[in-house]
Structures are given as C-alpha cells and as structure tokens.
Amino acid sequence: MSDRSVPIPLVRARGVGKSFHGSAALTDIDIDVHQGEVVCLIGPSGSGKTTFLRCINQLETYDKGAIWLDGELLGYKETGDALRPLSEREIAGQRSKTGMVFQRFNLFPHLTALQNITEGPVRVLRQDRARAEASAMQLLRRVGLEEKAPAYPSELSGGQQQRIAIARALAMQPQLMLFDEPTSALDPELVGDVLNVMRDLAGTGMTMLVVTHEMAFAREVGDRVVVMDRGRVVEAGPASEVMTYPKEERTRNFLRLVSRA
Amino acid sequence: MRIIHPVPYGRYLAVALILLAAGFIVKSFAEGQVDWSVTWRYLFWPNILMGLVNTIWMSILCMAIGIAIGLASALARESVNPVLRGASIFYTWFFRGAPLILQLLLWYNLALIFPRISLFGFYDARTVDIITPAVAALLAFGLNAGAYASEIIRAGLLGVDRGQFEAAKAIGMTNSVALRRIVIPQAMRTVLPPLGNEFISLIKMTSLASIIGFSDLLRSVQNIYFINTRIIEMLMVATVWYLFVVTILSIFQHRLEARFGRGFAKGGRR
Numbered sequence: 001m002s003d004r005s006v007p008i009p010l011v012r013a014r015g016v017g018k019s020f021h022g023s024a025a026l027t028d029i030d031i032d033v034h035q036g037e038v039v040c041l042i043g044p045s046g047s048g049k050t051t052f053l054r055c056i057n058q059l060e061t062y063d064k065g066a067i068w069l070d071g072e073l074l075g076y077k078e079t080g081d082a083l084r085p086l087s088e089r090e091i092a093g094q095r096s097k098t099g100m101v102f103q104r105f106n107l108f109p110h111l112t113a114l115q116n117i118t119e120g121p122v123r124v125l126r127q128d129r130a131r132a133e134a135s136a137m138q139l140l141r142r143v144g145l146e147e148k149a150p151a152y153p154s155e156l157s158g159g160q161q162q163r164i165a166i167a168r169a170l171a172m173q174p175q176l177m178l179f180d181e182p183t184s185a186l187d188p189e190l191v192g193d194v195l196n197v198m199r200d201l202a203g204t205g206m207t208m209l210v211v212t213h214e215m216a217f218a219r220e221v222g223d224r225v226v227v228m229d230r231g232r233v234v235e236a237g238p239a240s241e242v243m244t245y246p247k248e249e250r251t252r253n254f255l256r257l258v259s260r261a
Numbered sequence: 262m263r264i265i266h267p268v269p270y271g272r273y274l275a276v277a278l279i280l281l282a283a284g285f286i287v288k289s290f291a292e293g294q295v296d297w298s299v300t301w302r303y304l305f306w307p308n309i310l311m312g313l314v315n316t317i318w319m320s321i322l323c324m325a326i327g328i329a330i331g332l333a334s335a336l337a338r339e340s341v342n343p344v345l346r347g348a349s350i351f352y353t354w355f356f357r358g359a360p361l362i363l364q365l366l367l368w369y370n371l372a373l374i375f376p377r378i379s380l381f382g383f384y385d386a387r388t389v390d391i392i393t394p395a396v397a398a399l400l401a402f403g404l405n406a407g408a409y410a411s412e413i414i415r416a417g418l419l420g421v422d423r424g425q426f427e428a429a430k431a432i433g434m435t436n437s438v439a440l441r442r443i444v445i446p447q448a449m450r451t452v453l454p455p456l457g458n459e460f461i462s463l464i465k466m467t468s469l470a471s472i473i474g475f476s477d478l479l480r481s482v483q484n485i486y487f488i489n490t491r492i493i494e495m496l497m498v499a500t501v502w503y504l505f506v507v508t509i510l511s512i513f514q515h516r517l518e519a520r521f522g523r524g525f526a527k528g529g530r531r
C-alpha cells in the first residue's frame with residue numbers, strides 16, 4: 001500500500017480539462033498519485049487516458065485546471081496573480097523528471113540499445129559517457145537484456161524493445177514513470193516479460209501511473225485504480241475494491257467488456 | 262534436399278546488351294577524329310588545374326551555403342510562426358522559379374540597382390568592388406541550391422515518425438537537441454540520395470559562371486581551344502575532370518549513406 005505519511009501527493013491534478021478543436025477530451029479531472037504508489041488508469045477507448053498522461057508529460061498542453069508534480073506547477077509559472085507559460089527549456093527540465101513509456105516503444109532506430117539508454121543522461125543530464133554507460137549496463141541487466149547492448153532496435157523483438165524503452169526512461173532517474181498501454185502492441189507471449197519488469201519496478205518503490213488493459217496486472221500490482229469514461233473520472237479507489245465491487249454502472253460495463261475479450 | 266536455383270536469364274541478357282553498347286562507343290571514339298594525345302597533354306596543364314580547383318571550391322562552398330539555407334528554410338517552413346513559414350515559401354518560390362542564368366546575371370549586375378552597399382553606416386563600399394564574378398556565382402548558385410535543398414530536407418524531416426520527436430522530448434531534450442541528435446540523423450538517410458544528386462548537378466551548373474568571367478574548368482578549357490582550335494580534345498579534358506570529380510563525390514556519398522543507414526537493417530528477401 002502507499003505511504004500515507006507523505007503529505008502532498010507526487011502528482012496532483014485538479015479540474016484538468018482539455019479539448020481538441022472544440023470537442024472535450026478531458027473534463028474536470030481530479031487525480032492524485034502518492035509517492036511510491038502504482039495507479040492504474042483504465043477505461044474504454046477514446047476515454048482520454050493517453051491525453052491525460054501526455055498532459056502530465058507536457059507533450060500536450062491542458063486548457064483548464066492545474067497539475068502539480070512534486071509541488072511544482074507544470075507548464076506555468078505563478079507571477080503575482082497571473083500564470084505565465086514556462087519557457088521551452090524549463091518545460092524540458094520538468095519533463096526530465098517523468099519517464100514515459102509509449103505504446104509503440106519509439107526507440108531511436110539509429111542508435112544501439114545501449115546508446116538509446118545513454119542518450120538522455122549524456123545529452124540532457126550531461127553525465128560523462130563512461131559513467132552513463134556503466135549505469136546503462138546495470139539497467140540492461142535489470143530488464144534482462146545485458147547481451148543486447150550493441151543491438152539496434154530493428155534487431156530486437158517487440159518485447160525486448162519495450163524493455164529497452166523502460167530502461168531508457170529509467171536512466172533519467174525519474175520521480176514518476178508513465179506507461180501508456182506498454183503491452184498492447186505486443187504478441188501475447190511477449191507481454192509477460194514486460195509486465196515482470198514493471199512488477200519489479202513497482203517493487204522498488206517507483207511511483208507509476210499505468211494505462212493498461214491488463215486487468216490481472218492492475219488487480220495484482222496496482223494500489224489504486226482510476227476508471228475513466230468520455231474524458232471524466234468515473235470511479236477511483238483501491239484496485240481490489242473497484243475491480244471486484246465496482247460501484248458505477250459504467251465501470252461494470254467496462255469490466256464486463258474487457259473480461260469477455 | 263538440394264535447392265536448384267533458376268538460371269538468371271534476365272541478368273545475362275542485360276550484360277550482353279551493355280557490353281555491345283560499350284564496344285560500339287569505344288570503337289567509334291577510337292576511329293573518330295579525336296587526337297587523344299592532345300587531350301592527355303592538356304589534362305594536367307596548370308591553367309586547367311586552376312580551373313578545376315575553382316570549380317571544386319565553388320561547388321563545395323555553394324553546396325554548403327545551400328544546405329545551411331535549405332535547413333533553415335525547411336525548419337522555418339515547418340515552424341508554427343506564420344511569418345517564418347511565409348518567408349520560406351516565398352524564398353523557395355522565387356529561387357526555384359527564376360532561371361538560374363537569369364539569377365546569375367542579376368547578381369552580377371547588382372550595381373545597376375544598388376550602386377553602393379552599406380551596412381548601417383559601419384561599412385560602405387561600391388557594389389562593383391564587392392560583387393566579383395566569384396561572389397555573384399556564390400550568391401546565385403548558393404541561394405538556388407538552398408531552395409532545392411529546402412524541399413529535400415523538409416521531405417526528410419517529415420519522413421521521420423513524430424513519435425521520435427516525442428520520445429526525445431520525453432527524456433527532457435529541448436527542440437534543438439532533439440532535432441540535432443534524433444530527427445536529423447534519421448532524416449539523413451532519406452535526404453542523402455537526392456542531396457547528392459543536387460550536388461552533382463551543382464558541380465556541372467557552376468560552368469554557367471564562365472559567362473560572367475569566373476575562371477572555372479570549362480572556361481579554362483575554352484581559353485585554350487580559342488587559341489589551339491583543338492575543340493573536341495579540350496572538351497574531352499573537361500569531360501574527364503567532371504567525371505572524375507563526380508566519381509569521387511559518389512564514393513563519398515556512398516560512405517555517408519552507409520554511415521547513416523546503421524540500424525535500418527536491410528534484411529529480408531528481395
């Protein structure tokens with residue numbers, strides 16, 4: 001369970017809203033993620049899960065409400081009683097505190113597995129190469145792909161690529177890891193390896209916000225589950241509770257739908 | 262079981278046809294009215310080599326200018342700033358649209374429009390002193406090459422998956438670092454072949470500069486045949502050198518392509 005002694009949550013979203021060309025993708029989202037907690041975000045397609053993760057990582061701007069990471073307002077600076085957008089460099093700095101794992105891996109194809117992992121530490125954190133490579137090798141060991149260090153992404157299976165992508169994100173020593181359906185582009189037999197890496201990561205106390213359709217994973221690893229539908233939070237609570245005794249009709253419908261699939 | 266490969270008749274036929282054509286060309290040149298000893302004698306003539314060197318540095322400099330402007334213009338075209346986008350569109354429209362020889366003459370005769378060039382009082386000079394044939398050629402070819410390079414580079418940048426840019430930003434890279442380290446190296450793969458093409462046609466286009474008195478390879482060859490009247494022999498000298506330079510360039514391009522093709526495995530059946 002999460003550590004309730006920490007007063008402010010690591011992620012605090014209040015009244016977050018976002019629309020694309022007039023149609024609302026997120027409406028009035030309130031979500032807290034506490035230090036060390038694993039929160040799973042579930043809900044039907046198009047319910048705004050990806051959009052919410054992208055707002056936290058500022059790949060998308062939100063138009064209403066506010067998101068704080070570790071007490072720091074994301075994307076804006078409070079000057080007097082006005083909010084001013086942060087500069088590109090400041091946003092990049094905030095981004096480097098969260099790691100993002102994409103559905104389609106998005107590894108850099110022109111770099112080897114090892115270079116994919118060291119690129120951020122060397123170019124953004126300005127670590128020296130030898131040190132970055134040493135810690136990258138450690139990460140590779142952790143995701144079970146030590147021997148793939150010199151391989152290019154095109155020479156790796158989907159599951160291996162996703163594990164390298166997780167290592168790449170971890171190399172930035174993020175405070176928070178965001179996962180957007182990390183296993184849904186994988187063949188069924190490769191899903192397990194990636195989920196194992198995520199389970200281990202949760203075990204180390206990493207704070208994680210995971211969009212997933214893997215209900216077993218959500219139930220087992222997730223501390224809390226947040227159910228979204230049509231851009232709104234429908235229900236939130238301890239994973240076992242929400243998934244076993246859903247209160248809301250829409251949660252029940254969704255759970256029935258995925259269990260049938 | 263043994264695998265029996267079918268006989269590649271198509272390949273044999275192609276080889277036969279090519280050999281036939283090559284034999285015909287060699288035969289006609291050997292019998293034709295060309296005194297190859299003259300060609301050979303002038304191949305390393307000092308004035309010719311001077312012209313060759315001028316052609317080479319002019320081409321390299323123009324290409325460098327073209328790539329720099331082309332990259333800037335491609336980025337401007339894809340930027341969110343409408344003024345930059347407009348400027349880029351106007352630039353490619355004008356410098357691709359007007360005939361190159363016309364642009365060359367316009368730059369060379371700039372003094373007719375602006376007799377003096379002055380930079381906010383810091384610097385002031387007569388235009389004719391600044392716009393030498395070399396400068397006019399650099400401006401004309403460089404800006405023209407930039408207009409073409411802009412579209413080539415833009416196509417290359419658009420060809421890189423957006424997810425790459427986002428992944429780069431997700432690890433905290435700024436736009437410029439993401440471009441330099443992640444997007445441009447991947448765009449290089451698709452940009453190199455057409456850019457190599459552009460370079461080759463630029464090398465040959467620089468011969469146009471001879472009309473405004475720039476002593477390039479073609480001009481130095483002409484200067485000699487006006488005197489010795491061995492027109493074909495001298496033109497062969499230029500041909501040999503142009504082909505030589507283009508060959509070196511192709512080898513270089515091949516190396517670069519291999520360098521930037523890393524990670525994009527070629528595997529699979531053809």
Ligand SMILES: Nc1ncnc2c1ncn2[C@@H]1O[C@H](COP(=O)(O)OP(=O)(O)OP(=O)(O)O)[C@@H](O)[C@H]1O
Pocket residue numbers: 020021024025043044045046047048049050051052
């Ligand atoms: N770039 C965009 N432009 C326009 N509309 C968008 C864009 N991105 C998302 N949307 C819309 O926002 C809504 C939420 O999309 P989002 O991708 O966040 O859903 P999701 O919950 O991640 O769905 P899925 O489970 O299919 O990945 C959808 O209606 C989608 O069409």
Ligand SMILES: [Mg+2]
Pocket residue numbers: 049050051180181
């Ligand atoms: Mg999604």
